[in-house]
Amino acid sequence: MSTPQVNDDVPSTANGATEGIKRNPYASNASDLLSNVSNFQLIESTLREGEQFANAFFSTETKIKIAKALDDFGVDYIELTSPAASEQSRKDCEAICKLGLKAKILTHIRCHMDDAKLAVSTGVDGVDVVIGTSSFLRQYSHGKDMSYIAKSAVEVIEFVKSHNIEIRFSSEDSFRSDLVDLLNIYRTVDKIGVNRVGIADTVGCANPRQVYELVRTLRSVVSCDIECHFHNDTGCAIANAYTALEGGARLIDVSVLGIGERNGITPLGGLMARMIVADRDYVLSKYKIHKIREIENLVAEAVEVNIPFNNPITGFCAFTHKAGIHAKAILANPSTYEILKPDDFGLTRYIHFANRLTGWNAIKSRVDQLNLHLTDEQCKEVTMKIKKLGDVRHLNIDDVDSIIRDFHTDVNTPRLSPVSSDKNDDVPPLKKQKQE
């Protein structure tokens, strides 16, 4: 059962760390012997898949800036648009290969000898070969049958290997391909020594349990690494990536903000949010996650989009707590309502206290911040005043501060009736908001 007991001896430290929990319930499941949740690698494809995003037009300068930022972040591979796509694409590929980055440089080509020759001439560390294997793509895209596909794959793979660079073979639209055809071709290319085979959910149709089953099955057929590529049309690209790692895949294709064809693929930041919950030490040892916001801003500016309001980690409200009962618990121990630590990402938590759902614990915390002194009873009373105004209109922090200051002056000025002037009207008692 994967819902283990959290040890009760959590320390009541102010920073709410979970150090006192003796084991991490979100770590790789002990029964998953093949899991790579604690041993994954990233193939960063902003400069390939991301270039297929509707708004993307990357100049050479921008490409280099993005490649350097990704390298600094710590991605294992950087994948570039095929040099066969256009003359500038070829030149950019060569330029990035010459930067001397720690990350390995890949380019992504069709399963054609012409493309393969061009690719190896650019100086890349590896070549990612892809061909459509679904009946849809075989019929409407390239029109080739499986024996033709296998034959050209072998030719291309042996050519690339003869140049001593890495080679990956991927099917396209894997989840709509015939399983036996797929396993046959993966076994063939594994035997001739590819470094990786790839599974691609090209249309974004796969769900986590399908992914797990296909990856586990493939894991038993090939000995090389398994790479996975998930589109996000039905919103499952992060979960599918995580589940693929559980099933024995090792490498995940990501792009910054998930940019790519249509609504894109597994986003780098979102996957980091998922993985840090599973293995914080591994993620922190490999990747500079405090750079995520900077990298997202760089790419968002280049493709002229806004960071989505609900983006994992960097969405403007990802660490904002609003309802009274949440605020109360978060003030006592942030782990109550946070599985991610904003500090890890160079970000800060915010308790949203200026609204009608607020509670007296949040207001008490604000009173302390203002260096004022009110008893708990007085805090409850001023909270009721704040909630009443919050029922009438949108509040801002100044509104709340001014109510608190006025109240503080009132209770500390003997000539005025101290408190509760409007307490006994006919409204029911106001309480804190509660929720799941």
Next chain:
Amino acid sequence: MSTPQVNDDVPSTANGATEGIKRNPYASNASDLLSNVSNFQLIESTLREGEQFANAFFSTETKIKIAKALDDFGVDYIELTSPAASEQSRKDCEAICKLGLKAKILTHIRCHMDDAKLAVSTGVDGVDVVIGTSSFLRQYSHGKDMSYIAKSAVEVIEFVKSHNIEIRFSSEDSFRSDLVDLLNIYRTVDKIGVNRVGIADTVGCANPRQVYELVRTLRSVVSCDIECHFHNDTGCAIANAYTALEGGARLIDVSVLGIGERNGITPLGGLMARMIVADRDYVLSKYKIHKIREIENLVAEAVEVNIPFNNPITGFCAFTHKAGIHAKAILANPSTYEILKPDDFGLTRYIHFANRLTGWNAIKSRVDQLNLHLTDEQCKEVTMKIKKLGDVRHLNIDDVDSIIRDFHTDVNTPRLSPVSSDKNDDVPPLKKQKQE
């Protein structure tokens, strides 16, 4: 194995429909006897969870507008903020109960008799009771032990049932709660006749396989329906919801655009994208999915956010195809690179042809749209010109149209050298872009 073969006899119709595929490979897995993928219900919580979104301040008028739109869409339940949260919250709850909507109206309360009494007085069709069961929440939020929780749950449930309205009991932070404690309390409340028990991933830490295991386990313990609530901190809220349905849950909590605490919960639109892939007939029979964009716009305006650029279905590029090889196949059969049909959502497909990754099939389609006549060879040639300019700068449609028109004039004007004036320079042959 859940990667079944797609039948090869797909019709080559222009609209690319999948009618010819004899069975749907994304339908509920035949081995999942308890799956509710084809029998799910929606609890729409924009007016409860969504009110806890940082930017939300809903006036009574806005709440009523949203409730009516959700009812028209076809949601099964509408969940409202607790009447105990503020006086206006109570009045709004009563006002929405009086609208006579088809959807059942729920409100969401703490496990307290005071809150329960207030809730039943508003005229709601059901009450959702929640209490924190994790060691974190028991220690830092309400400070109660499991026997106290069970005792107060029984009292509240029996009171609500005595008023002949629906009652749901949910734990909070279920995935960090002790499994035996959880099953004990769920069995207790099931025996006294709750309509639903709820599992809540309050901090967004759960992953799909954990969800599946917990739901399957709970399914064997209780006889009532199971409801699930997933936060999206690690980007898995849609996938977790889908996997919960596979495991036997029946009801999913959603909100428009996923708005809620922090970065929110399972989004209504995103879940519809996931579910229509699994059971198109069921989704179309129950929900007006062509209204999704309108409802998202209504809520986005109310909380002052933009629709995320990468939103499922309604993101500006969700149905935009860019790379040459994608465009070629999409023009032949949209199912090649689309698992969702834009028509279903009242939206349209767009082939992005004005860029350096374009291919001659996309350009040929544009030539036809312009009512010009060029041979395939001529289309390939003008495509090379377009890709060359696309290497230098961002193109717009006018740029491409003007290149096509000039080229068309050239080849149809005998006094000029017809074509290929700059064909034999030293750049390698340009080809179409390819990708997974």
